[in-house]
Amino acid sequence: MEKELKDRTKQFALRIMHLVDALPKTTSATAxxxxxxxxxxxxxANYRAACRGRSExxxxxRLGIVAEEADETCFWxxxxxxxxxxPEAKVQPLLKEADELTxxxxxxxxxxxxxxxxxxxxxxx
Numbered sequence: 001m002e003k004e005l006k007d008r009t010k011q012f013a014l015r016i017m018h019l020v021d022a023l024p025k026t027t028s029a030t031a032x033x034x035x036x037x038x039x040x041x042x043x044x045a046n047y048r049a050a051c052r053g054r055s056e057x058x059x060x061x062r063l064g065i066v067a068e069e070a071d072e073t074c075f076w077x078x079x080x081x082x083x084x085x086x087p088e089a090k091v092q093p094l095l096k097e098a099d100e101l102t103x104x105x106x107x108x109x110x111x112x113x114x115x116x117x118x119x120x121x122x123x124x125x
Contacts, residue, residue: 002051005104009044012097016040016073019094022086029085036076039069043101060112067105074098 020037023029043066050062077095081088 005047006044006051009047009101012094012101013041013044015094015097019080019086019091022090023080024085026085028083029080032076032079032083032085036073036080039072039076040098042069043073047105056112056116060109060116063105063109063112067102067109070098070102070105074102 016036017040020033023033046062046066046069050059050066053059053062074095077091077098080086081091081095
């Protein structure tokens with residue numbers, strides 16, 4: 001699963017890069033482009049860092065950043081659609097993927113937190 005998510009988030013980052021290159025050269029599109037390139041590419045980078053975490057707590061903390069960046073990317077993609085900066089049909093698949101990534105990472109955080117609590121409970125017994 002880890003390798004699959006690393007690949008998936010990398011492909012997502014590449015797709016975001018192509019989307020940003022397709023944005024019109026307007027002030028608003030440029031501003032949104034800067035934001036989405038940062039959030040959309042940091043998902044994969046932070047996930048890789050999470051996988052190298054030295055502890056469960058560090059892993060969970062990094063996953064929190066990943067989930068926030070994925071959700072922020074959804075926001076920027078929504079603005080691109082609603083601001084008519086690109087055709088919705090071009091942006092919608094990326095928005096769907098960003099939503100799915102957000103759900104995956106939020107779920108992973110919850111699972112990791114539950115596992116951490118279980119370990120603590122076992123150690124106290």
